[in-house]
Amino acid sequence: MEFKQRIEELLKQPLTPIRVQSLQVNLGYLCNMACSHCHVSAGPGRTEVMTKDTVDEVLALLRAEQIMTLDITGGAPELNPHFRYLVQEAKKTGCHVVVHSNLTVFFEPGLEHLPQFYQDHDAEITASLPCYLDSGVDSARGKGTYHKSVEALRQLNHLGYGDGKAGRKLNLVYNPSGPFLPPEQKRLEEDYRRELAARQGITFDRLFVFANMPVGRFRKQLERAGALQQYCDLLEQAFNPSTLTGLMCRHLISVGWDGTLYDCDFNQGLGLGLQHIRDFDRDRLAGREIMTGGHCYGCTAGQGST
Numbered sequence: 423m424e425f426k427q428r429i430e431e432l433l434k435q436p437l438t439p440i441r442v443q444s445l446q447v448n449l450g451y452l453c454n455m456a457c458s459h460c461h462v463s464a465g466p467g468r469t470e471v472m473t474k475d476t477v478d479e480v481l482a483l484l485r486a487e488q489i490m491t492l493d494i495t496g497g498a499p500e501l502n503p504h505f506r507y508l509v510q511e512a513k514k515t516g517c518h519v520v521v522h523s524n525l526t527v528f529f530e531p532g533l534e535h536l537p538q539f540y541q542d543h544d545a546e547i548t549a550s551l552p553c554y555l556d557s558g559v560d561s562a563r564g565k566g567t568y569h570k571s572v573e574a575l576r577q578l579n580h581l582g583y584g585d586g587k588a589g590r591k592l593n594l595v596y597n598p599s600g601p602f603l604p605p606e607q608k609r610l611e612e613d614y615r616r617e618l619a620a621r622q623g624i625t626f627d628r629l630f631v632f633a634n635m636p637v638g639r640f641r642k643q644l645e646r647a648g649a650l651q652q653y654c655d656l657l658e659q660a661f662n663p664s665t666l667t668g669l670m671c672r673h674l675i676s677v678g679w680d681g682t683l684y685d686c687d688f689n690q691g692l693g694l695g696l697q698h699i700r701d702f703d704r705d706r707l708a709g710r711e712i713m714t715g716g717h718c719y720g721c722t723a724g725q726g727s728t
Contacts, residue, residue: 425715429666439708441673446675449495451497452469453468453498455498455524471501473504487704495687499521500536522549540578548593548594549593552596555568561599575592585625592627596630601644604632604633665726689713
C-alpha cells in the first residue's frame with residue numbers, strides 16, 4: 423500500500439506538521455568518508471557546499487523565527503569553510519546547536535581544534551559509530567575508522583562530553599550494516615555502553631538507532647544486489663503506526679546546501695523540495711501537507727527512526 427494512502431486511512435487526513443521546533447541545516451555533501459548507507463551520497467568528490475550568503479540567510483531565519491534548536495549535518499559539516507561562523511553566530515541567538523559528526527573528520531588537516539571548539543560553544547554532538555567493535559566499524563566505513571573514532575570519543579570524554587550530566591551531550595548513532603532492521607534501541611544501547619566502557623573506557627549519553635533509508639548510495643547498493651524491492655517490502659511490513667507522532671518531518675524543517683527547504687533530510691536526498699529559505703513562511707509551512715513516498719516506511723518501520 424502507498425504510504426500516503428496508509429496515513430490517510432489511519433489519521434483521516436494527510437501527514438501534517440505538529441510543531442516546528444528545529445531547523446536542520448545540511449552544509450553540503452562534501453565529506454572525508456563515503457559511507458555505504460549515506461542517503462545524500464556524500465563523499466570526498468562532492469562539490470555541493472553551502473555558501474556564506476546562504477549561511478547568513480539561515481542565521482537571519484533563526485533570529486526572525488526564534489527557532490531554538492539548530493541541527494547541523496552534511497556530508498561532514500565541519501568541512502564547510504563557514505561552519506565555525508554558523509555555530510558562533512547561532513549561539514548568539516540563544517540557539518541550542520547540535521552537530522552530526524563522523525568523528526574521523528577531527529583528524530583532517532587543520533581541524534584538530536574541533537573538540538575544543540565544540541566545548542567552547544556547548545555544542546551537542548551526535549556521532550556515527552555503526553558498531554562497538556573495530557571489525558564492524560572498519561568493514562562498514564573503511565580500515566582505520568574505528569581507531570580514529572575511538573580516539574575522537576576519548577578526546578570528547580576528556581572535555582566533559584558523555585558524562586551523563588546536564589550540559590555537553592554526546593550521542594552515538596547506529597545504522598545496520600545491511601538490508602535489515604536494527605535491533606531494539608534500549609538493548610543495543612546497553613550493549614554499547616557496557617562494551618565501550620570495558621574495551622575503551624568510553625562513555626556517552628544516548629544511542630540512536632536508525633534504519634537505513636532506501637535513498638542515495640544505499641539505494642544504489644540495493645539495486646546492484648537485486649535487493650531493493652525485498653528491502654522496501656521489509657520496511658512496509660514492519661510499519662508501526664505508533665511512530666507517527668515522533669517523525670522528524672513533523673517537528674523540523676530541513677535546509678539544503680543551496681537554501682532549498684525540505685520536509686526532512688531524506689526528502690532532500692530525493693530532491694523533493696518545498697521552496698527557498700528566503701521565502702520562508704511559518705504559517706504556510708505549518709499548514710502544509712508533508713510530501714511522502716515509499717521511503718517513508720524507513721522512518722516508521724519497527725521502533726521507528728525519529
